[in-house]
Amino acid sequence: MSSADPPNASPDAVKRSRYTLRQLHLLRQGSTATPLRAIAHIDLDAFYAQCEMVRLGIPRDTPLAVRQWDSLIAVNYAARPFGITRMLNAVDARKACPNIVLQHVATFREGEGGRWAYRDDSFRSIKTDKVSLDPYRAESRKILKTMKEELDRWTTEYTDDEIHSLTQGISAGLEKASIDEVFIDLSPLIYRVLLQRYPEIRPNPHDEDRDAELPQPPTTAVQWDSEDCLIGLDREEREEDDPDWDDIVMQIAADIVRSVRMAVWEKLHYTCSAGIARNKMLSKLGSACNKPDKQTVVRNRAIQIFLGGYKFTQIRMLGGKLGDQITADFGTEKVSDLLKFSLDQLRAKLDDHTATWLYGVIRGEDRSEVSPRTQMKSMLSAKSFRPSINSAGQAEKWLRIFAADIYGRLVEDGVLENRRRPRVITLHHRVVQSRSRQIPIPGSNTIDENLLFELAKTLLRQVIADGQAWPCANLSLSVGSFEDGVGKNRAIEGFLLRGDRAKSVTQSTSVREADSTANDHIPPEKKRKVDIKRFFAHPPPPGDPTSIGHDSAQHTDQEVSNAPSDEPEAPALAPADVLPQYNCDRCSKSIPEYEKEEHDDWHFAKDLETQDRQEARNAQQQNQQQTPPANTSRRSGSRGRGGRSRGKPEKGQMRLAFE
Ligand code: CTP
Ligand code: CA
Ligand code: CA
Numbered sequence: 001m002s003s004a005d006p007p008n009a010s011p012d013a014v015k016r017s018r019y020t021l022r023q024l025h026l027l028r029q030g031s032t033a034t035p036l037r038a039i040a041h042i043d044l045d046a047f048y049a050q051c052e053m054v055r056l057g058i059p060r061d062t063p064l065a066v067r068q069w070d071s072l073i074a075v076n077y078a079a080r081p082f083g084i085t086r087m088l089n090a091v092d093a094r095k096a097c098p099n100i101v102l103q104h105v106a107t108f109r110e111g112e113g114g115r116w117a118y119r120d121d122s123f124r125s126i127k128t129d130k131v132s133l134d135p136y137r138a139e140s141r142k143i144l145k146t147m148k149e150e151l152d153r154w155t156t157e158y159t160d161d162e163i164h165s166l167t168q169g170i171s172a173g174l175e176k177a178s179i180d181e182v183f184i185d186l187s188p189l190i191y192r193v194l195l196q197r198y199p200e201i202r203p204n205p206h207d208e209d210r211d212a213e214l215p216q217p218p219t220t221a222v223q224w225d226s227e228d229c230l231i232g233l234d235r236e237e238r239e240e241d242d243p244d245w246d247d248i249v250m251q252i253a254a255d256i257v258r259s260v261r262m263a264v265w266e267k268l269h270y271t272c273s274a275g276i277a278r279n280k281m282l283s284k285l286g287s288a289c290n291k292p293d294k295q296t297v298v299r300n301r302a303i304q305i306f307l308g309g310y311k312f313t314q315i316r317m318l319g320g321k322l323g324d325q326i327t328a329d330f331g332t333e334k335v336s337d338l339l340k341f342s343l344d345q346l347r348a349k350l351d352d353h354t355a356t357w358l359y360g361v362i363r364g365e366d367r368s369e370v371s372p373r374t375q376m377k378s379m380l381s382a383k384s385f386r387p388s389i390n391s392a393g394q395a396e397k398w399l400r401i402f403a404a405d406i407y408g409r410l411v412e413d414g415v416l417e418n419r420r421r422p423r424v425i426t427l428h429h430r431v432v433q434s435r436s437r438q439i440p441i442p443g444s445n446t447i448d449e450n451l452l453f454e455l456a457k458t459l460l461r462q463v464i465a466d467g468q469a470w471p472c473a474n475l476s477l478s479v480g481s482f483e484d485g486v487g488k489n490r491a492i493e494g495f496l497l498r499g500d501r502a503k504s505v506t507q508s509t510s511v512r513e514a515d516s517t518a519n520d521h522i523p524p525e526k527k528r529k530v531d532i533k534r535f536f537a538h539p540p541p542p543g544d545p546t547s548i549g550h551d552s553a554q555h556t557d558q559e560v561s562n563a564p565s566d567e568p569e570a571p572a573l574a575p576a577d578v579l580p581q582y583n584c585d586r587c588s589k590s591i592p593e594y595e596k597e598e599h600d601d602w603h604f605a606k607d608l609e610t611q612d613r614q615e616a617r618n619a620q621q622q623n624q625q626q627t628p629p630a631n632t633s634r635r636s637g638s639r640g641r642g643g644r645s646r647g648k649p650e651k652g653q654m655r656l657a658f659e
Contacts, residue, residue, distance in 0.1 A: 015216040019245045022210040024201060027191035030173055032367040035300070036246055038253035039370060040184045041283035042260065042274045044143065045292035047180035048074035050270050051139045052103045064101040065093055069126050073105070077292045090123070106132045110397050114404020114449060130383050130401050133179070134408065140179050143264055144374060147182065148174060150263040154189045154256055166202060167192045173372040183280055185370035190252045214245060222247045228254050229289065229296040232305035246300045250276060254297050261295065281316060281366035282306070303364035308336040312362055326350070326358065335362050375413065375420070381405040382476030390470045395460055402477035403452035410479070415447050422479035425452065427459035430474040437462050441479070
């Protein structure tokens with residue numbers, strides 16, 4: 001009950017929810033404007049290690065780590081109690097756990113064609129081999145497909161005709177955030193379940209006041225599964241006696257996510273962990289809280305307890321320089337300390353935008369959208385050389401492997417069916433500094449391994465003509481600026497979205513893919529031009545490694561074979577200066593291409609904040625200008641004192657008095 005309620009309210013009075021009918025109905029389109037939204041972040045446990053366990057049929061209690069040369073790149077949960085982490089090398093891991101299975105990643109090999117293979121001698125073949133992450137990408141695709149199928153089941157099953165017609169075309173949005181993680185906007189699915197369970201909230205033309213607060217849901221409505229990890233269940237609060245609609249939403253979200261995780265386990269034998277909360281930031285923090293094989297629910301009422309325990313530098317966008325600056329300015333890294341500063345105090349040291357954004361984010365606000373996207377935006381194949389290489393002949397051998405690697409991935413991506421094709425190819429090359437050269441891929445040619453190889457050689461000749469080509473410490477080839485071909489199956493991106501929303505998303509996705517500026521006010525044609533110029537622009541200072549949160553230092557001498565914008569984690573293996581960069585033309589910052597989405601989210605969040613503030617200001621001004629008569633005030637009407645008759649809720653009732 002809110003503090004505004006009279007202390008001696010009659011026990012018969014209808015308890016009001018904090019939420020309105022409008023907020024509930026905004027779930028339908030997964031609007032970021034509703035505080036009732038539910039987002040899940042699902043992350044596979046020890047992903048590469050699980051891939052090897054599944055491939056080799058290794059029991060879950062057998063310690064296993066995946067190695068790349070002498071380094072460990074994934075450690076399963078059975079090996080972790082032995083103190084084995086990614087920081088150890090293979091020899092030390094064996095010392096700590098003599099029975100550990102150390103499986104080397106698959107590799108391409110110089111002179112053995114463009115096929116990757118698992119080879120017993122890879123670990124000592126760093127000079128001739130190049131890592132392939134293809135097997136893990138393939139597993140990632142299977143997992144994603146299973147998740148989608150399960151979500152789809154929630155959109156089609158158990159519905160009557162009315163629900164079917166009311167919820168036609170709605171489904172969850174799924175964003176592949178890296179090789180082993182996804183964000184899912186569950187709001188539309190939850191809306192569907194709510195309509196089904198509570199017929200009273202089905203859209204009704206007679207709903208005269210959509211901004212009226214809803215009645216509280218029945219107290220028996222929320223039943224948590226004993227496996228769910230609930231953040232901050234405060235025993236004093238006896239909150240279970242006072243559930244609100246957001247608790248119900250979270251509990252339905254937990255049911256859906258549990259079923260998705262179960263499907264992945266039953267069909268493919270992978271375990272994963274999930275975070276469920278009202279936005280991306282909180283769900284991502286949540287998924288890491290109870291690994292492995294658990295889901296963590298951060299209910300709205302627990303947000304402050306939850307975030308209070310974090311260092312703000314652990315929050316995305318605050319891991320890098322901005323976080324350092326804030327730490328220095330306010331003398332703390334703790335969210336709980338920063339919460340004590342008023343907005344004005346934050347503004348005194350930070351620019352207005354940053355202060356407002358920060359003020360919200362440490363209070364659990366993040367209105368970034370889940371952008372349905374399951375395809376990669378660029379593909380990179382790379383190799384670091386120790387010692388460096390010194391001739392075009394040596395470089396060309398690797399270019400042939402890169403071309404084969406990328407071509408294989410393009411085939412998986414549908415290039416043969418002409419569904420998507422890259423328009424630009426780039427060669428990155430490092431002597432002391434990284435440099436890159438790029439050319440368009442001629443639209444008239446069929447893309448094959450040879451074409452990519454020939455284009456790469458052309459680029460290499462240009463690099464050599466520029467001078468300072470040797471000794472070369474790192475070479476990589478990438479393709480990007482994908483465009484949809486005629487054979488494009490729009491249903492792929494719209495898989496979980498149908499109707500108008502799917503249309504708008506696929507349209508905007510195809511523009512965004514070809515566009516690294518993502519400024520909505522720029523017409524698509526212009527965006528493409530901007531994009532080509534900027535695509536893989538000259539390497540600026542290294543990006544912010546802490547925002548991906550991995551031990552990149554350990555891996556800097558290793559090689560990468562992955563798609564930066566598709567798979568944020570894996571490029572942590574790469575030296576930041578070989579990664580394609582994106583220049584944000586809103587703030588003039590240079591950031592790694594694969595962090596672009598996150599960076600855009602940040603601007604998006606800031607824009608919304610500004611908009612919100614403006615709206616609040618307007619509302620305030622309007623309020624001052626006209627005080628509404630008491631009987632037309634929404635608030636008083638919504639409390640049921642404006643002549644609206646409301647039924648008396650009974651403990652455990654399923655029918656609700658919505659008029
Ligand atoms: N990865 C990597 N190098 C890094 C970070 C990640 O190669 N510096 C790879 C790992 O091999 C891993 C996958 O990317 O399997 C996903 O990374 P992440 O989710 O961070 O770790 P997991 O190994 O999946 O372990 P966790 O259970 O903690 O998620
Ligand atoms: Ca993981
Ligand atoms: Ca991950």
